[in-house]
Amino acid sequence: MDFKLSPRKALIEPPDGFVANGIARSAHSFDPLPIRLLDKVAIDESQKVIYTDKRTSGHPYFLSWIARNKRRAEIEVQICEIAHIATLREQGFTQKLSMEKSDLMVRSYAVDLIATAGKYGASDIHLMMRGTHTDIQFEIQSKLYQFATLFHAEGNAIARAIFQGIAQTKAAMFEELAYQNAQISGSEFPPECRLASCRIFRGPAFSLGADGGSFMTIRLQYLSGHQKEAGLPALSFPPRPAGKFALKEMGYSADQIEKIDLLMNSPSGVVVISGPTGSGKTSTLFQILQELARIRPYCRQVCVEDPVENPMAWAVQMVITNAKNDEEVGIEFANLVRGALRMAPKTLFLGEIRGPAVAMSVIEAALTGHQAWSTIHAPCPFTIVDRMELMDQVLLARKCFCDAEIIRGLIAQRLVPKLCEHCKTSFADGQNNNISSRLIKALRSRGSLENVFLFKEGGCEKCNFTGSSGRFAIAEVVVCDEELMADFINHGTSVARKNYRARLDADLPIFDQALEKVFSGLIDPRAVEEAIGRISLLPKDATSSI
Ligand SMILES: [Zn+2]
Numbered sequence: 001m002d003f004k005l006s007p008r009k010a011l012i013e014p015p016d017g018f019v020a021n022g023i024a025r026s027a028h029s030f031d032p033l034p035i036r037l038l039d040k041v042a043i044d045e046s047q048k049v050i051y052t053d054k055r056t057s058g059h060p061y062f063l064s065w066i067a068r069n070k071r072r073a074e075i076e077v078q079i080c081e082i083a084h085i086a087t088l089r090e091q092g093f094t095q096k097l098s099m100e101k102s103d104l105m106v107r108s109y110a111v112d113l114i115a116t117a118g119k120y121g122a123s124d125i126h127l128m129m130r131g132t133h134t135d136i137q138f139e140i141q142s143k144l145y146q147f148a149t150l151f152h153a154e155g156n157a158i159a160r161a162i163f164q165g166i167a168q169t170k171a172a173m174f175e176e177l178a179y180q181n182a183q184i185s186g187s188e189f190p191p192e193c194r195l196a197s198c199r200i201f202r203g204p205a206f207s208l209g210a211d212g213g214s215f216m217t218i219r220l221q222y223l224s225g226h227q228k229e230a231g232l233p234a235l236s237f238p239p240r241p242a243g244k245f246a247l248k249e250m251g252y253s254a255d256q257i258e259k260i261d262l263l264m265n266s267p268s269g270v271v272v273i274s275g276p277t278g279s280g281k282t283s284t285l286f287q288i289l290q291e292l293a294r295i296r297p298y299c300r301q302v303c304v305e306d307p308v309e310n311p312m313a314w315a316v317q318m319v320i321t322n323a324k325n326d327e328e329v330g331i332e333f334a335n336l337v338r339g340a341l342r343m344a345p346k347t348l349f350l351g352e353i354r355g356p357a358v359a360m361s362v363i364e365a366a367l368t369g370h371q372a373w374s375t376i377h378a379p380c381p382f383t384i385v386d387r388m389e390l391m392d393q394v395l396l397a398r399k400c401f402c403d404a405e406i407i408r409g410l411i412a413q414r415l416v417p418k419l420c421e422h423c424k425t426s427f428a429d430g431q432n433n434n435i436s437s438r439l440i441k442a443l444r445s446r447g448s449l450e451n452v453f454l455f456k457e458g459g460c461e462k463c464n465f466t467g468s469s470g471r472f473a474i475a476e477v478v479v480c481d482e483e484l485m486a487d488f489i490n491h492g493t494s495v496a497r498k499n500y501r502a503r504l505d506a507d508l509p510i511f512d513q514a515l516e517k518v519f520s521g522l523i524d525p526r527a528v529e530e531a532i533g534r535i536s537l538l539p540k541d542a543t544s545s546i
Contacts, residue, residue: 031068032105033095034061035112035158036233039149042088043095048075051093053082059233089151103161110161111189117147118193118220120235121228124344125218126300128316129155131207137238139344143298145235159202159216167200176212177321179203179339186223194226201342206308206317215316217343237297241314245291250284251472256507259409259477264292269408270366272353274378274387279531280415280473281375285349286310288373292347299346304336304361306351316343330357337361341368348372356392366406380509381410381478382497385488402488404480413475414510414531416523417455420463424453424521435526443525445538446515453521472523474514474532476507 033041037059042051056062057079069075095105113136117125122138125147134155136147150158163174163182170182180202186195199219207213247257263271275281286309289301293314301315306329308317318336323329333350334357340348341364352375353359365372378387385407389398401407427449435454443449459467478484478500487496500506507513514528515535529535 030095031065032108032112033065035109035116036148037062037065038095038109038154039089040082040085042085042093044088044093048073050075050077051080051085051088052077053085054079094151094154103157106157106161107165110158110166113158114162114184114195114198114218114220115189115193117218118189118195118222118226119229120145120232121226122220124220125216126316126343127155127159127216127218128205129159129207129214130205130313131213135238138235139300140235142344144238144300145298146238147235156214159214162216162218163200163202167198170200176214177204179318179336186221194223196221196223199342201339203339204319204321206303206305206311206319215318215343219342219344238314240294240297241290243290245294246287247284247473250280250287252475255505256475256477259479260288260411262479263409264288264295266371266408268366268369268371269404269406270362270372270374271409271411272362272374272376272384272407273411273413274376274381274384275413276377278415279413280471281411281413282309282351284411284413284473284475285351285373285375286312289315289347289349296346300344301347301349302340302343302345303349303351304333304340305349306333309351315349316340326355330355333358334361337365341365341370346371350374352376353388353391356396359388359391359396363401363406378412380497381412381476382493382500384410384412385496386493399489402485404482404485407480407485409480410478411475412510413473414514415471415473416514416517416527416531417468418470418472419453419455419521419523420459420467420469422462423456423460423467424524425456426521427452427454439525439529439535442535442537443518446535447519451521452518452525455524455527472517474510474517476510476513478507 029045030043037056040052040056041062044051050066052062057077066075066077113125117138120138120140122140124139126135126137126139126144128135128137129152131152134150134152136150136155137144138147160174162184163170163180166188167182167184171178171180174180182200182202184198184200186193186197189195198221200216202216203214205213205215247260248254252260273281273285289312292299293301297314301312303312303315303317305317306320308319311317318340320329320332320336323332337348337350348365348370350358350362350365350372353362362372362374376384376387378384385398385402388396388401443452455467457467459465463469484496484500487499501509508516511528511533514523514532517523518525518528525535
């Protein structure tokens with residue numbers, strides 16, 4: 001048989017030897033590989049050579065698969081490195097999975113996947129088609145495990161086969177860009193699986209590659225008497241993201257990082273980060289969510305964003321696809337959050353709170369025992385409460401959500417350019433024509449100008465002629481407790497703020513932290529006025545600002 005390999009394209013063509021109705025199979029082609037071996041075996045059908053790594057070569061599933069195939073033809077097994085197998089698979093030396101719904105082989109893969117998850121006693125199967133590849137994970141006793149990494153197209157074919165070929169209760173069509181539900185009766189599976197039914201939720205998701213990303217979550221419901229199979233190969237947690245937690249490098253103090261660590265370790269409740277566009281709040285959240293994936297790679301993270309700002313390889317990132325205006329965004333957002341809650345997430349990122357529907361969804365996530373993170377536009381951490389209340393004074397009255405179990409933390413952040421050490425100019429140099437006398441007076445009322453430095457227009461070689469070297473994140477981190485929440489409800493925001501800031505462990509207001517940096521020559525006072533607020537003349541005997 002003349003068998004030409006055509007990489008990638010071959011994946012979506014019917015396997016060689018399949019007739020139109022997908023029943024006959026060529027005498028040369030191999031039995032379907034067990035799904036767990038799909039990414040660990042490369043197959044050269046024309047030469048009848050099987051490539052696999054040493055570990056897989058001794059796997060009982062592999063041995064019985066080889067035995068079945070050897071009955072039909074003489075085949076050779078070659079042991080090689082797992083990286084070489086991946087390369088061969090990329091070149092097309094794979095068992096071809098067809099996108100055709102009549103394809104019995106893909107259907108058998110889909111059934112095999114669900115039955116295998118059942119043997120592990122998994123509560124959920126997550127298929128994540130990420131454009132570049134597909135991650136298949138099992139949720140077992142509330143922890144995620146990586147089951148297999150397949151090609152994007154392979155995962156897509158299996159997900160379609162599940163939706164179109166096996167599920168009974170479903171929408172008439174598989175729609176790429178719609179969020180869809182479906183159900184499979186347990187009778188589709190061998191009786192020993194003891195499956196009562198499977199509930200499916202699928203839809204588009206942010207993708208890292210050129211092909212559109214999507215996800216499918218399958219919740220397994222068992223009949224009584226279901227038992228996990230003994231002696232199955234151990235699975236490992238999903239891979240941890242590379243890199244390190246960079247909040248310190250961004251400008252957060254050790255104390256603030258400890259407070260954020262406390263918030264990251266609260267099992268439920270919402271943390272809201274505020275700041276205007278360009279304040280770096282989404283970069284901070286990215287760092288936090290990435291660190292959470294490093295600490296607890298076994299916890300499902302689901303994001304609902306509009307739009308997606310940072311790709312997160314470890315999370316499912318749902319996207320708003322069909323909304324035309326703010327009201328529709330709010331409705332779709334709320335629907336997606338409801339969908340997200342069905343994916344057994346531990347951590348949710350719901351961004352950003354622009355209207356009452358999103359605010360209510362965020363509170364609902366907290367009330368149902370999830371850890372949620374979100375963003376909002378508000379001038380300081382305390383005004384986040386006012387901002388939410390103003391969105392709907394009945395449904396979002398502060399007494400409904402000002403509870404330290406619901407709102408765990410409030411953070412405000414700004415970004416300010418860091419002066420270039422090599423070209424910043426001192427007040428003493430007398431070249432400060434562009435700074436107003438009003439600002440000079442205001443600064444003098446607050447301290448000595450001896451260590452105040454200014455930005456040099458045109459910069460120097462060291463700073464690429466920009467005058468600055470990176471930016472500082474300046475933040476105020478508030479860890480909520482009963483006392484603060486009681487103040488919010490009984491005495492209003494300004495009393496709550498004043499009492500909280502009087503505490504010994506409270507952060508200085510962002511403005512005061514920025515002024516400290518001005519008086520130690522790290523940032524230009526004009527940058528403070530641009531990004532944070534006006535520097536006013538300090539009245540005699542006054543101590544703080546804002
Ligand atoms: Zn410079």
